Amino acid sequence: MKDLEKILEYQKVDIDLRRIYDKIEKSDDYKKMELAKAEFNNDRKAGIHCEEQAQLLVSTQEEFAAQRAALTEELERLILIVENNEDDEAIEGNIEQLEDIRKRLFDFEKKVNETQNKMEGVVNNYKEANEAGRKHKQAYMTAKNKIEKLKEENNDKIEELTKKLSDMEREIDPSAMEIYRSVTAEGKYPAFVEAYHNTEDDMYSCRGCGIALSQKRKSELLEDGACRCETCRRIIYKN
Numbered sequence: 001m002k003d004l005e006k007i008l009e010y011q012k013v014d015i016d017l018r019r020i021y022d023k024i025e026k027s028d029d030y031k032k033m034e035l036a037k038a039e040f041n042n043d044r045k046a047g048i049h050c051e052e053q054a055q056l057l058v059s060t061q062e063e064f065a066a067q068r069a070a071l072t073e074e075l076e077r078l079i080l081i082v083e084n085n086e087d088d089e090a091i092e093g094n095i096e097q098l099e100d101i102r103k104r105l106f107d108f109e110k111k112v113n114e115t116q117n118k119m120e121g122v123v124n125n126y127k128e129a130n131e132a133g134r135k136h137k138q139a140y141m142t143a144k145n146k147i148e149k150l151k152e153e154n155n156d157k158i159e160e161l162t163k164k165l166s167d168m169e170r171e172i173d174p175s176a177m178e179i180y181r182s183v184t185a186e187g188k189y190p191a192f193v194e195a196y197h198n199t200e201d202d203m204y205s206c207r208g209c210g211i212a213l214s215q216k217r218k219s220e221l222l223e224d225g226a227c228r229c230e231t232c233r234r235i236i237y238k239n
């Protein structure tokens with residue numbers, strides 16, 4: 001394999017850099033930051049849900065108000081008729097209607113109250129979601145500041161290693177670099193591993209995933225000094 005020695009050197013530096021990032025990204029504060037962020041997003045969703053519910057309740061209330069106005073108008077109209085009517089039979093019919101409307105208005109008040117109670121519940125939930133969101137945002141900022149500090153502390157080292165890597169990269173065959181990148185992009189470190197040789201049965205296996213090489217790969221390893229693991233896609237090399 002072309003530039004194998006160089007890429008192994010590159011890999012050493014890259015792993016040093018990876019360790020620094022790991023130290024940051026696996027720190028408690030990083031976890032706290034991520035958790036607070038997720039919780040904050042949930043609070044926001046809860047808040048939006050409350051807003052939607054409130055909007056629905058407002059339209060219900062508006063609809064109720066219109067219905068109540070219509071019923072009240074009808075009630076007033078009937079009262080006038082009853083007051084000015086002298087025909088007893090007609091009055092009786094009107095009174096029945098009046099009672100019916102009164103009953104409907106009474107049921108209606110109950111529904112209006114229920115809606116009002118629901119609205120109060122929604123407003124409370126909204127306040128709670130807002131308050132929780134405020135707390136989670138604060139927790140997020142606190143953790144984020146600590147992470148920034150940790151990054152700053154490691155900044156010189158990160159810059160040094162990053163520069164070293166870009167200098168080294170210029171000297172490495174681009175196709176070898178591409179393989180390196182595609183494997184590490186999947187979080188597989190190291191991407192290039194030395195073959196493990198079992199002298200008892202003369203089998204070779206990948207130190208990355210532990211799977212034994214097929215005959216075909218084994219011959220490739222022995223002939224070219226390196227081969228690709230069929231299982232984890234790492235490059236296996238032989239010293």
Ligand SMILES: [Zn+2]
Pocket residue numbers: 206207208209210211229230231232233234
């Ligand atoms: Zn493997």
